[in-house]
Amino acid sequence: QQQVKQSPQSLIVQKGGISIINCAYENTAFDYFPWYQQFPGKGPALLIAIRPDVSEKKEGRFTISFNKSAKQFSLHIMDSQPGDSATYFCAARGAFSGGYNKLIFGAGTRLAVHP
Amino acid sequence: DSGVTQTPKHLITATGQRVTLRCSPRSGDLSVYWYQQSLDQGLQFLIQYYNGEERAKGNILERFSAQQFPDLHSELNLSSLELGDSALYFCASSVVAGPDLNSPLHFGNGTRLTVT
Numbered sequence: 001q002q003q004v005k006q007s008p009q010s011l012i013v014q015k016g017g018i019s020i021i022n023c024a025y026e027n028t029a030f031d032y033f034p035w036y037q038q039f040p041g042k043g044p045a046l047l048i049a050i051r052p053d054v055s056e057k058k059e060g061r062f063t064i065s066f067n068k069s070a071k072q073f074s075l076h077i078m079d080s081q082p083g084d085s086a087t088y089f090c091a092a093r094g095a096f097s098g099g100y101n102k103l104i105f106g107a108g109t110r111l112a113v114h115p
Numbered sequence: 116d117s118g119v120t121q122t123p124k125h126l127i128t129a130t131g132q133r134v135t136l137r138c139s140p141r142s143g144d145l146s147v148y149w150y151q152q153s154l155d156q157g158l159q160f161l162i163q164y165y166n167g168e169e170r171a172k173g174n175i176l177e178r179f180s181a182q183q184f185p186d187l188h189s190e191l192n193l194s195s196l197e198l199g200d201s202a203l204y205f206c207a208s209s210v211v212a213g214p215d216l217n218s219p220l221h222f223g224n225g226t227r228l229t230v231t
Contacts, residue, residue: 006157032215036222043117043205043222044158051216089157093214102171103148103214105158 002027004092006106013113019077021109023090026071032093034103035064035075039086047088048075080113087111118142119223121206127229133194136226140187140208146170147189148220149181152203164189165212196230203227 005024013019023033034049050057050064050073057064063076077084090106118141128134140147149161160173164183175181178196183189193200203225210218 034214034219041224043119043207043224045117045222046219049216049219101213101215102160102163102173103220104160105150107157 002094002104004090004104004106006090006109008109009107010110011112013080013111015080015082015113015115017080017113019080019084019111019113020074021088021090021111022072022074023092023106024070024072025092027092027094028071030092030094030104032103033064033066033073034091034093035062036089036091036105037086038089038108044089077111080111082113082115085111085113117221117223119206119208119221121204121223121226123226124224125227125229127231128196129231130196130198132196132230133192134196134228136191136193136204136206136228138189138191138206138208138223140189140206141221144208144210144221145187146209146212146218147183147187148207148209149175149189149191150205150207150222152205152225154202156202158205161191163212170212193228198230201228201230 035047036044037047038044061078066073120139146165150158161175163171181191205225207220207222214220
């Protein structure tokens with residue numbers, strides 16, 4: 001129940017295409033869902049985040065779609081560019097034992113955008 | 116630049132040894148988190164401190180310990196090192212105990228630990 005399952009593990013997209021990464025969770029107590037982007041040799045950087053009271057959030061070419069009933073959320077990258085090539089992590093926040101919040105990460109998706 | 120500083124960037128040591136990783140959070144952030152990222156693995160939460168006190172514990176081994184000092188910097192101590200401890204260790208910080216929309220996690224660039 002504390003896991004976030006992310007797919008696919010790797011993704012190849014042509015320049016200009018749409019990249020879609022999916023995540024699923026079991027714990028209905030999760031209440032904050034960020035996406036992070038990580039380039040080689042760097043730490044993860046916050047890309048976009050959503051709360052479960054909205055179904056979609058868009059920031060530039062990046063969109064989170066959230067399906068509360070299905071307990072799934074996804075990241076869409078429109079007009080994908082070679083500079084978007086990175087590893088993407090979804091995450092979910094929930095309260096665990098002791099009443100403290102923790103951020104649980106998916107396993108990551110390695111995206112390669114080919115020119 | 117996230118504003119979170121981690122030192123050293125790289126660390127190579129032998130099995131059985133002890134090392135200390137250091138993290139300076141972003142200015143104004145009270146909460147510090149430590150994560151471990153093994154090769155081709157996701158980010159595993161180790162421990163969180165808020166304003167000097169331990170706040171939450173994850174999959175942290177008994178050989179590992181951490182603390183947050185009055186100036187809010189944090190140190191992660193790894194002892195009796197094993198080959199399997201080789202990984203990237205990330206520190207992150209947030210304003211409050213969070214994280215959430217108004218207090219997201221900001222990560223440093225990590226310390227790459229190699230145990231030989």
